[in-house]
Amino acid sequence: MNKLLIICGPTATGKTLLAITLAKKFDGEIISADSRQVYKGMNIGTGKDLPENAKLQMTDNGFGFYEIDGIPVWGYDLADPKEEFSVSKYLKFAPKIISDIDGRGRLPILVGGTGLYIKGVVDGIPTADVPRSMELREKLLGKSPDELFETLSQTDTLKAGSMNTSDRKNPRRLMRAIEVSQYFLDHRNKESQLLAIDKRDTMFIGLTAPRDFVDRGIEERVERRVRDGIKDEIKNLLDSGVDWNDQSMLSLGYRQYRDFFEGGVGEELIIDEWTREEKRYAKRQMTWFKKDRRILWFDVSDSKFSEKVEKSVKKWYKSTYDE
RNA sequence: GCUGAGGUGGCGGAGUGGACAAUCGCAUCAGACUGUAAAUCUGACGGCCGGAAGGCCUGCAUAGGUUCGAAUCCUGUCCUCAGCA
Numbered sequence: 001m002n003k004l005l006i007i008c009g010p011t012a013t014g015k016t017l018l019a020i021t022l023a024k025k026f027d028g029e030i031i032s033a034d035s036r037q038v039y040k041g042m043n044i045g046t047g048k049d050l051p052e053n054a055k056l057q058m059t060d061n062g063f064g065f066y067e068i069d070g071i072p073v074w075g076y077d078l079a080d081p082k083e084e085f086s087v088s089k090y091l092k093f094a095p096k097i098i099s100d101i102d103g104r105g106r107l108p109i110l111v112g113g114t115g116l117y118i119k120g121v122v123d124g125i126p127t128a129d130v131p132r133s134m135e136l137r138e139k140l141l142g143k144s145p146d147e148l149f150e151t152l153s154q155t156d157t158l159k160a161g162s163m164n165t166s167d168r169k170n171p172r173r174l175m176r177a178i179e180v181s182q183y184f185l186d187h188r189n190k191e192s193q194l195l196a197i198d199k200r201d202t203m204f205i206g207l208t209a210p211r212d213f214v215d216r217g218i219e220e221r222v223e224r225r226v227r228d229g230i231k232d233e234i235k236n237l238l239d240s241g242v243d244w245n246d247q248s249m250l251s252l253g254y255r256q257y258r259d260f261f262e263g264g265v266g267e268e269l270i271i272d273e274w275t276r277e278e279k280r281y282a283k284r285q286m287t288w289f290k291k292d293r294r295i296l297w298f299d300v301s302d303s304k305f306s307e308k309v310e311k312s313v314k315k316w317y318k319s320t321y322d323e
Numbered sequence: 324g325c326u327g328a329g330g331u332g333g334c335g336g337a338g339u340g341g342a343c344a345a346u347c348g349c350a351u352c353a354g355a356c357u358g359u360a361a362a363u364c365u366g367a368c369g370g371c372c373g374g375a376a377g378g379c380c381u382g383c384a385u386a387g388g389u390u391c392g393a394a395u396c397c398u399g400u401c402c403u404c405a406g407c408a
Binding site: 036045091127129131164168283285 | 352354355356357359362364366
């Protein structure tokens with residue numbers, strides 16, 4: 001049975017580093033599950049940690065990989081920062097690459113902090129291939145959440161009833177729900193297609209640490225990214241035509257600099273804000289991940305965590321040969 | 324020292340006799356999440372008890388006073404800022 005190793009958890013816990021170590025030990029290749037690392041030219045701010053002169057190596061499946069420390073890393077640079085990206089696109093990429101890796105007899109290691117992407121790959125998102133309708137979205141644009149909910153109730157009572165109080169006030173979710181229900185109204189016989197991987201032997205590793213440990217890590221990392229030249233990176237993006245309102249520029253560390261470039265706000269304030277947001281983000285990630293009972297958690301502030309992970313993975317990995 | 328303005332919850336800032344534990348924003352905390360997910364959204368946020376409904380206590384610089392009732396009116400004190408000296 002094919003295997004899949006997943007490494008998830010909040011930001012700044014060293015997921016990629018661990019993944020590379022494990023890839024070396026268990027003959028693996030890495031697939032990034034990160035909604036920001038997909039953008040070309042966004043390297044420093046998204047923490048791609050590419051070596052000097054790294055070059056994307058294209059393959060004949062239409063996707064490319066970087067080699068880091070001798071390990072192929074997929075999932076970077078899938079999109080232009082001027083373009084929209086979403087789980088849907090990610091799901092047209094990741095499962096394919098995973099089965100390619102299977103084919104090479106190597107271990108696919110899915111690594112990232114974007115919970116939805118991981119979920120999409122493993123469990124599938126039934127409505128992921130329902131396309132967006134810009135026309136519909138435009139029509140819905142100015143409506144209040146109440147009005148949107150009303151509209152949804154009319155086309156899809158079931159879905160409307162199943163939404164929780166938070167989502168009922170979330171225009172973005174409501175619009176999407178209306179879009180989906182409208183789509184199935186127009187395509188009654190269409191079977192939705194699940195863009196997930198086949199059932200396989202999957203191990204989930206979650207990396208976590210006490211709050212203040214993570215916070216400190218975030219502070220250091222932000223400082224490093226400032227030193228590494230996030231400003232220049234942003235300037236390059238802007239020069240190449242990327243707009244502050246593009247989805248890619250909503251990324252942490254990038255969006256905060258808008259007031260610096262456009263409003264003359266001091267960099268100290270920008271960095272403060274960025275750091276604070278990053279901590280909140282880590283919190284949101286934990287809220288998501290801790291619900292998934294499949295995850296086996298490891299505390300990275302434990303000096304022996306790396307060995308402990310390796311031991312667990314080894315045990316799981318070996319079971320292949322016991323079959 | 325005089326004159327003027329002002330002192331409200333972690334911060335900014337409303338409120339100028341009753342509907343005030345006090346609009347709102349920020350920060351903080353908790354949560355949601357099935358095509359923007361580093362996005363988007365929700366809730367809590369003086370203290371104590373309670374699952375909740377609710378109840379009790381403390382409270383708008385400070386000490387008094389007026390009033391059935393005060394963050395809001397009056398007086399003293401302290402402090403801050405601006406202008407004049």
